Amino acid sequence: MRRPVSAFLIVSAVLAAGVAGVVVGRSNRPLPSWLSGMLPLAARSSPVHMEATGPIIYYRDPDGLPDYSPVPKKTSSGKDYSPVRSSEEVSFEEKAPEETTAKGGEPGRIRFYRNPMGLPDTSPIPKKDSMGMDYLPVYEGEQDDDSSVKVSAGKLQKAGVQTEVAERRTLNTMVRAPGTVEEDERRKSVVSLRFEGFIDTVENVTTGTHVHKGQPLMRIYGPNLSSAAAEYLSALDGRATGALPIQALKGARRRLENLGAPETFIADIERTREVPVYVSWPAPQDGEIVERTAVNGMRAAPGEVLFRIADHNVVWVMADVAERDLALIKVGQKVIVRPRAYPDRPFIGKVTVIYPRLKAETRTARIRIELLNPDEVLRPDMYADVEIATGSETPVVTVSSSAVIDSGERQLVLLDKGDGRFEPRTVKLGRRGDGRVEIKEGLAENDKVVVSANFLIDAESNLKAALKGLDAGEKPQ
Structure with a gap:
């Protein structure tokens, strides 16, 4: 009976010593009395214990609850909060954070704890936020570099x-703006008389008809024009006989020219030596007739518009550029114009004019783009999308x-x-x-x-x- 009992006591002592070693090695607290009684006398007389050193930095709950205080405090049951000194390691993580090193390789200590959500809130002691997240430690040396931040x-x-x-x-900025096709103001003309006349007949030309320079538009009779033609014919005959000086002949011709007589009309007088009753009035330029008011038999007053002709071989595109992009636009820049009627057919032009005023309602500036239109597919008032490549080649x-x-x-x-x-x-x-x-x-x-x-x-x-x-x-x- 005594040998089993002795064996039991020996095993118990070994286990108690092992447990005690674990506890003593991992905690600063004194052993419980029941465990201390089971240890051998040598184990009880020389416990391994490291005293905490340094000033008290805060107080923690004696029951292990996550509650801390910077000053002495008691629990609701009257227990004193346990002091924690600077040498004691405290962490709320499963694994204690490794001690960082400051500049020069010296170990750094925790300076304070910051809010884990990035809020400007710090604590001198470990703490949890309202969601239970641990405040993050900030070590010495982590904020010595004012110009940078370190991220793990x-x-x-x-x-x-x-x-x-x-x-x-090479950075190119594409400025885009809406545009509208318009007629070139320099390629428009009107047909009117400088004398009172009567339209005998109008040729077979209507609005939209393409005419060429010199093509007859109408036949006109004008009393003042016929009188000037007769005077010129007399001057021609007098000059031929030597009865009139050359100045008289030039004066008679200048009167015909001032009345706007066509060159063909004057040439016919010089060739036939007769005064025609009617004059065939020609088109002043190539282009389309965009307006016709002349009709057969009508009386035409001086200056009255009988035809309007516009040449569409060259057109303008007026684009409205946003005010913020105006500094990027320069005269002469290349422009790509895409008519909405022909989106797959881009036209290449250039900026010719930047108008000096802004539209107050839209805060846009108007620019003029000149385009060649050889087949005249671009028609006035068409909508187009304008793309202007800005920037330099540097x-x-x-x-x-x-x-x-x-x-x-x-x-x-x-x-x-x-x-x-x-x-x-x-x-x-x-x-x-x-x-x-x-x-x-x-x-x-x-x-x-x-x-x-x-x-x-x-x-x-x-x-x-x-x-x-x-x-x-x-x-x-």
């Missing part, structure tokens, strides 16, 4: 952060438009400095186009910038600046 590799991967290098490119430093964080008051990019460090860099922007933006100041070629999820890093940077301000405010003045 895990966060970068989860956020999908992507970077690219700034590179030199390459400039550019980044993707997504790399720029624009707050309205400032524009910045996040410069990737390597090893998870990012520096907010204020930049001065230039032209935009093709999904990229010109960087005039702040970046150099081949600088690496963040183009995706950069707002998350910017939030970290803003939080760092806010925390630094709060930390500086806690220092004595």
Whole structure:
């Protein structure tokens, strides 16, 4: 009977010693009396225990609840909160965070705890927010670099952060605007008389008929024109006999010219030596008849418009450009015009005039584009879409438009400095186009910038600046 009992006692002692070793090795608390009684005398007389050192930094709940206090406190049951000194390791994570190192390789200590959601809220002691999330520790040395923020590799991967290098490119900005086809004002003319006349007959020309310069439009009789023609004929005969000086002949011809007599009419008088009763009135230019008021037998007063003719071989496109794009437009720039009636047939023209006034209602500026229209498919009042390629052929430093964080008051990019460090860099922007933006100041070629999820890093940077301000405010003045 005594051997089993001895064996039982030996096994119990070994187990108790093992448990005690585990407990003593992992805790600073004294052993319970029941466990202490089971240990050998040597184990009880020399327990492994490391006393906490340093000042008391806060007090924690004695029952292990997540409740802390910067000053001494009692629980509802009257128990005193346990003091926690600076040498004791405290963590709410399953695995204690590894101690970071400050600049120079010296171990860093926890300075304070910051809100896990990025709010400007700090705590000198471990704490949980309203959703039960642990406040994050901030170690010495983590905020020594005022110009950059460090983000862990895990966060970068989860956020999908992507970077690219700034590179030199030829940046062309395409300005688009609606336009309307109009007639060239320089290629329009009217047919009217400088004397009172009567239209005998109108030729077979109507509105829309294409006519050529010199083609007969109507036959006219004018008393004043016939009188001037007779005077000119007399001057011709007198000059032939030598009875009239050359000046008299020139004066008679000038009177016919002042009445607008066609050259063919004057040539007929000189050739036939007769005064025609009617004069055949020719078209003054090539083009289409856009208006006809002349009819057979009508009386035509001086200056009355009988025909309007417009040449459509060259037309204008009047485009309304937004005020913000006006600085990009220059006279002589190449323009692509796509008529909405022929969207697959672009016409190439150039900017000839930028009008000096804006439309107050639409805040647009009108520009004139000149186009060749050899087959006359472009008709007045047609709608068209105008594309103006602006920019220069000189390459400039550019980044993707997504790399720029624009707050309205400032524009910045996040410069990737390597090893998870990012520096907010204020930049001065230039032209935009093709999904990229010109960087005039702040970046150099081949600088690496963040183009995706950069707002998350910017939030970290803003939080760092806010925390630094709060930390500086806690220092004595």
